Amino acid sequence: MAGPKDLDPSSSPRALLGAELRHAREKVGISQEELGQRLFVSGSFIGQLEAGTRRMQAEYARMLDEALRTGGFFTRNCKAAAKSKYQEHFAEAAEAETHATSIRQYTPLLIPGLLQTPAYARAVNHAYDPTTPKETIEQWVDNRMARARLLDHPTKPLLWVVLDEAALRRETGGRAVMAEALRHIGGLAQQGRVIVQVLPLNAGAHTAMEGALKLMDFEDAPPLVYLEGVRTGRLEDDPATVTQLRFVFDLLVASALAQDKSLALIKALAEDYAHEEHP
Structure with missing residues (x-):
């Protein structure tokens, strides 16, 4: 045969x-x-x-x-x-996103890729490797914006992001870039496309101080968690690990500001950046 x-x-x-x-x-x-x-x-x-x-x-x-x-x-x-257009350590996670029914993410130091604007993504990628040619940077930005088109669908995937306040106050790309970036996040949240909460600085020590995490659920496959470091990342599918990190995310949500207060803070910071005031 x-x-x-x-x-x-x-x-x-x-x-x-x-x-x-x-x-x-x-x-x-x-x-x-x-x-x-x-x-x-x-x-x-x-x-x-x-x-x-x-x-x-x-x-x-x-x-x-x-x-x-x-x-x-x-x-x-x-x-x-x-074959993938993404860097090796992130390729599997980026491609898994396209199949996910829900994504829950915490980022301590930057706005996550799915919520970035082109200008913010450009500043982040340039900071990652200042010697990279401009053409390569632009390709990376295009790839990141292509990922963000997941949000063009009105409801899928569910995206729930806990942003550390430190990421919002870290001036990345200049004040105008930050104002645009925060207004973009606020707009997505007001449209009901994403759930955004801010973990305030005065929350003190918390359960995810060691790094970022992303939990992904799928309709026809077991859940995954993606753990990311400096130029490294790995997917975990061990059920016990996934359960433990889901609990970590739940604790972050409990420590974060409510959605209305989070959006108020994001809006206030965006206005501060736009008017060149100190946050």
Whole structure:
């Protein structure tokens, strides 16, 4: 019997590869958990591969071909599915966003990418690497704005962001850029497109002082959490870890200002920046 045909790179390689994985697994009659045991990963990881929310690495592709007797199909095609316009440490998280039904995020030092304006994104990317050519910076900005088009849909995904007040007071790109950035956030919140809360400086010590986190839920795959550091990031799917970090986010929400007070603070800071006053 002929094996599966190679994927068409012009279509959606990751989704197609996931569908082929589910078909091949069901054909040999094993569960996600059983296949995960053969690859030394969790069953939820297999589920995320099948749903297209996780990238298939070459090592796993080879092991899948062996476990499912697919004649090298996954090895041949994993490169096409792994192509991304995002930096390596962030690629999986950015692509998982496109499948998420809800995203809950806390950022301590900057406005998160999905809420950034082009001018703010340009300032952030230039600060990341001042020696990068202007053309590359502009490509990064375009990629970030393409991610933000997730919010063009009126309701999906649910986006709930807790912003640290420090991020709002860190003058990034100049006062005019900050005024525009904060007005953009306020506008999205007033439209009901995002839930935004501010964690005030006077909240003191809190449960996520060690860094940023992003929780993502999916309709047909287990939840993920993305943890980000300086030029690094990793996705976690361990249920206990996800549960623990969901509790961390809940505590942040409890410590943050209510939505109306958060929007009032964002508006006041935007006006201060616009009028060149000290916040």
